[in-house]
Amino acid sequence: MCDLLDAPQPAEKKLSKMKKLRRTLSESFGRLALKKDDNSFDEICVTKMSTRNCQGMDSVIKPLDTIPEDKKVRVQRTQSTFDPFEKPNNQVKRVHSENNACINFKTSSTGKESPKIRRHSSPSSPTSPKFGKADSYEKLEKLGEGSYATVYKGKSKVNGKLVALKVIRLQEEEGTPFTAIREASLLKGLKHANIVLLHDIIHTKETLTLVFEFVHTDLCQYMDKHPGGLHPENVKLFLFQLLRGLSYIHQRYILHRDLKPQNLLISDTGELKLADFGLARAKSVPSHTYSNEVVTLWYRPPDVLLGSTEYSTCLDMWGVGCIFVEMIQGVAAFPGMKDIQDQLERIFLVLGTPNEDSWPGVHSLPHFKPDRFTQYSPKNLRQAWNKLSYVNHAEDLASKLLQCFPKNRLSAQAALSHEYFSDLPPRLWELTDMSSIFSVPNVRLEPEVGESMKVFGKNNIYGKGLSSIKH
Numbered sequence: 001m002c003d004l005l006d007a008p009q010p011a012e013k014k015l016s017k018m019k020k021l022r023r024t025l026s027e028s029f030g031r032l033a034l035k036k037d038d039n040s041f042d043e044i045c046v047t048k049m050s051t052r053n054c055q056g057m058d059s060v061i062k063p064l065d066t067i068p069e070d071k072k073v074r075v076q077r078t079q080s081t082f083d084p085f086e087k088p089n090n091q092v093k094r095v096h097s098e099n100n101a102c103i104n105f106k107t108s109s110t111g112k113e114s115p116k117i118r119r120h121s122s123p124s125s126p127t128s129p130k131f132g133k134a135d136s137y138e139k140l141e142k143l144g145e146g147s148y149a150t151v152y153k154g155k156s157k158v159n160g161k162l163v164a165l166k167v168i169r170l171q172e173e174e175g176t177p178f179t180a181i182r183e184a185s186l187l188k189g190l191k192h193a194n195i196v197l198l199h200d201i202i203h204t205k206e207t208l209t210l211v212f213e214f215v216h217t218d219l220c221q222y223m224d225k226h227p228g229g230l231h232p233e234n235v236k237l238f239l240f241q242l243l244r245g246l247s248y249i250h251q252r253y254i255l256h257r258d259l260k261p262q263n264l265l266i267s268d269t270g271e272l273k274l275a276d277f278g279l280a281r282a283k284s285v286p287s288h289t290y291s292n293e294v295v296t297l298w299y300r301p302p303d304v305l306l307g308s309t310e311y312s313t314c315l316d317m318w319g320v321g322c323i324f325v326e327m328i329q330g331v332a333a334f335p336g337m338k339d340i341q342d343q344l345e346r347i348f349l350v351l352g353t354p355n356e357d358s359w360p361g362v363h364s365l366p367h368f369k370p371d372r373f374t375q376y377s378p379k380n381l382r383q384a385w386n387k388l389s390y391v392n393h394a395e396d397l398a399s400k401l402l403q404c405f406p407k408n409r410l411s412a413q414a415a416l417s418h419e420y421f422s423d424l425p426p427r428l429w430e431l432t433d434m435s436s437i438f439s440v441p442n443v444r445l446e447p448e449v450g451e452s453m454k455v456f457g458k459n460n461i462y463g464k465g466l467s468s469i470k471h
Helices: 002-006 011-029 178-187 219-225 232-250 314-329 340-351 386-390 394-401 412-416 426-430 450-456
Strands: 042-047 059-063 102-107 113-116 137-145 149-156 162-169 198-203 207-213 264-266 272-274
Touching (some): 137 162, 219 264, 219 314, 232 272, 232 412, 314 394, 314 412
Antiparallel strands (some): 042 059, 102 113, 137 149, 162 207, 198 207
16 A cells, blocks of 8 residues: 555646645635736735734745745736835834735744745625725715815724725716826825825726825814914924925925915824825926916915916925914915915015016016016015024025025925024934834924914014914
8 A cells, every 4th residue: 555655646647636736725715916016026925924914024025936836826916906005114004905915934943934825804705895995994074075075084994094085076077087186196106204195096986085094183273273383393393394205206306286284284193294186296397387276375486376387396395485484483474365466465575576686587477567566675584474583594494495586496405404404313314215204213293382482472464363264
């Protein structure tokens, strides 16, 4: 009997047994999908820890071709619209898509590898929640409603995390709004600690839903909660993060085009994240003409107000200057209450009415009529916003951002090197894109003192009765 067992078997029988083994594995464990990386080869996650998380552990990422022939398992690819983002060890854990299989290899005492597949859910199961499916998310409460989208606080049934669901209504005759397509396409390629993370995209006949990480408040609500101006050190950390996020997208030739406090999310740890890229635009070279109906009025630069349609990253930098002043002073820098004419008058009252000497080419802008504007001379910014004088180098930085002539405005990268930030830890400039500034020791938000900040002085020259107005 032993001789019969030890006798060599025909190659056909061995091949048949191998096929049966592979078929058994396939039927037992369902479909496995491979993650496609940017270098266009397939990868699997090999780990010694739980398959529920493939990040931050003793792992080795191997191309499929490097696995020995006798260790390979037949794999069927599945399509997924979900593009998981990498994260550093110091970030909140991101749970990857159920369609990214983690194959666990246990090492024996002799050092030989024994393949063993562990499932945490079956992608083929009709009842298991999956990314890309509407019923994988539970709506908890409505957060806000806009002209074409409603935002809900929700919960993921895939990983139990809180999410923000931006539900965009689709009309059969109009199709998907182009702003939604643009926002989704841009955000899928942006991976930065100071840019909101897009988790998932769900498309049905009636709606397009963008699933974002949930961030509990925004800068507008934060300032409303702490009126009279924010703690100077907190202003510095918020501004640093804003510039950090903008520098990242500007280096990729992307303009946000709608900077305002409502679009700057603030997490419970103090992280500031750029959000709402519905008006964002990839800036190509050479420049093209763009719509001048961008940016909320209070944060819209004078060149756009005057009808310019040729602009670059300097468009966003004007908004940074306005938000900077508002965080320090406690009220909007230029709160126009009527129309574009009123908005321009408020800007020129502080910065001076432009002419060809201070702003070359201003007379060629469509809406610039010298006789329509009162002639003002420029003032020191502290005359308009006195709290700038109480913070070292704040007035100088604000003045370099709030320049009427677009080409004179400081870039985001240059602003990060301004003396205003000189007392921050040097390590902040060495962080990787996905690293939070709060991963650096001793970097943290200070407690806000709210109304007591008003000891700096009275509101600015535009501030009467404006502190209760929504931004």
